[in-house]
Amino acid sequence: VNVLFLILTLLISIFGIYISYLFFKKDGLYIIIGLMSILAMILSLKIANIYGFEINIGIVPFISILTCLGILIQKYGLKDAKNGFLLSVFLSFTAFIIIFLTARYIPTVTDIIAVNVEDLIITNIRVLVGFVVSLIVSEYLYIYVYRLIGRAFDDIFISNTLAGICSSLIFSVILVAISYAFKFPHTTIMTLTLGRFLFSLFILIVHVPIMYYIDRMKKVK
Amino acid sequence: MNELLFIIEIVMCFLALSFSYKNSKKSGLLAFMIFAIVLGNVVSIKTITVFNLDVSLGIPLYTSLFLAFNMYVQKYGKEDILKIISMVVISSIISSVFLIVGTTYENSEMITNSNSFFNRVFFPNMRLVFSSIISTSIAMFVAANIYFSIKKEQNTIWVSNVFSIIVSQFIDTIIFIGLSSVLDFDPKTLLSICMSRYFLRMIIGILGTVVVYRTSSID
Numbered sequence: 001v002n003v004l005f006l007i008l009t010l011l012i013s014i015f016g017i018y019i020s021y022l023f024f025k026k027d028g029l030y031i032i033i034g035l036m037s038i039l040a041m042i043l044s045l046k047i048a049n050i051y052g053f054e055i056n057i058g059i060v061p062f063i064s065i066l067t068c069l070g071i072l073i074q075k076y077g078l079k080d081a082k083n084g085f086l087l088s089v090f091l092s093f094t095a096f097i098i099i100f101l102t103a104r105y106i107p108t109v110t111d112i113i114a115v116n117v118e119d120l121i122i123t124n125i126r127v128l129v130g131f132v133v134s135l136i137v138s139e140y141l142y143i144y145v146y147r148l149i150g151r152a153f154d155d156i157f158i159s160n161t162l163a164g165i166c167s168s169l170i171f172s173v174i175l176v177a178i179s180y181a182f183k184f185p186h187t188t189i190m191t192l193t194l195g196r197f198l199f200s201l202f203i204l205i206v207h208v209p210i211m212y213y214i215d216r217m218k219k220v221k
Numbered sequence: 222m223n224e225l226l227f228i229i230e231i232v233m234c235f236l237a238l239s240f241s242y243k244n245s246k247k248s249g250l251l252a253f254m255i256f257a258i259v260l261g262n263v264v265s266i267k268t269i270t271v272f273n274l275d276v277s278l279g280i281p282l283y284t285s286l287f288l289a290f291n292m293y294v295q296k297y298g299k300e301d302i303l304k305i306i307s308m309v310v311i312s313s314i315i316s317s318v319f320l321i322v323g324t325t326y327e328n329s330e331m332i333t334n335s336n337s338f339f340n341r342v343f344f345p346n347m348r349l350v351f352s353s354i355i356s357t358s359i360a361m362f363v364a365a366n367i368y369f370s371i372k373k374e375q376n377t378i379w380v381s382n383v384f385s386i387i388v389s390q391f392i393d394t395i396i397f398i399g400l401s402s403v404l405d406f407d408p409k410t411l412l413s414i415c416m417s418r419y420f421l422r423m424i425i426g427i428l429g430t431v432v433v434y435r436t437s438s439i440d
Contacts, residue, residue: 027248034252046339048326094237120338
């Protein structure tokens with residue numbers, strides 16, 4: 001069942017990128033970056049078992065951000081990709097602060113869900129911090145490596161896959177280290193990192209066709 | 222305590238709005254609008270008492286969405302408003318589907334407690350989500366038309382922003398409360414919820430005129 005859910009979210013994220021680009025062209029990619037930054041942060045609070053791997057379910061929206069950054073570099077240049085990166089970082093940071101404040105507010109006496117909100121956020125504060133830190137490092141790395149490889153091979157598949165491998169690896173290592181180090185045994189930490197990394201690669205490759213498709217659409221300023 | 226946190230949240234929203242525009246202009250405003258509606262829908266699950274008024278969280282985010290929208294109309298006109306409203310609706314639906322799927326994933330046994338909290342907190346209340354989508358869409362449409370009409374007559378940012386906020390927040394509050402809570406409370410309580418929500422949103426919107434002014438001076 002979890003595999004079906006993963007595929008469903010993958011299809012929705014690809015549809016989201018397509019429809020957003022169709023409506024707003026370049027601006028649409030920024031819209032997806034804003035949307036997916038929040039979803040990636042919230043979903044990173046949950047872990048599900050897929051094919052025996054413990055997977056942090058925020059990977060689909062995270063890879064969608066990388067896809068949008070890749071399209072921005074490929075089609076509009078480094079400056080726009082850097083703007084997308086800064087926007088994603090700032091919005092994620094703002095979301096982190098607002099989610100943290102949500103846990104700290106004193107609820108009304110009739111609010112029965114508030115105690116769950118506090119428990120969820122306070123017990124997962126390391127995950128939220130880890131998410132923001134790993135997002136900054138991995139998105140920057142993705143743009144840097146994509147640009148570097150793009151100079152040598154002008155091919156979306158090669159640039160996206162290689163840049164994605166580097167940034168997903170770094171993202172998985174930093175997120176898992178900050179979130180779960182000293183909380184779980186080393187073997188569990190390794191499985192979490194490896195599972196997240198392998199699924200990221202799969203999701204990255206599935207996103208390549210939409211990158212090709214958008215790259216070939218007429219550029220509109 | 223709540224009052225202080227509420228003020229910090231308002232400041233964070235205004236800073237994020239200014240930064241988004243400064244960094245990416247039109248694209249930044251659009252991204253911020255989507256950010257505000259989606260995060261607003263997520264955090265509105267909790268209710269608090271602030272300045273002696275009982276309200277759900279997310280009010281600064283929802284109001285900042287309207288400020289961003291007014292800034293968009295001020296800078297780029299009202300040609301794209303229907304496309305923007307459609308995108309707000311699509312993004313809210315996409316985020317709800319992501320959250321529904323996220324909460325339906327079979328839990329890993331690694332962090333059972335945390336996963337159960339996640340499922341309880343983030344499973345979207347569809348009635349609230351649809352009420353929010355409908356009320357925000359109608360109020361945004363009204364806000365853009367009012368802002369643009371006043372701008373055409375008298376190109377003063379504060380007049381356009383204040384009038385647009387007063388009317389749009391009223392419409393948003395009435396439709397939202399009407400759709401989401403009409404059968405759950407007696408008329409007196411409903412009126413009190415509407416008044417609290419409207420009062421706070423109007424104050425934040427009027428304070429936000431400063432942000433609209435400042436960002437309008439950025440080219």
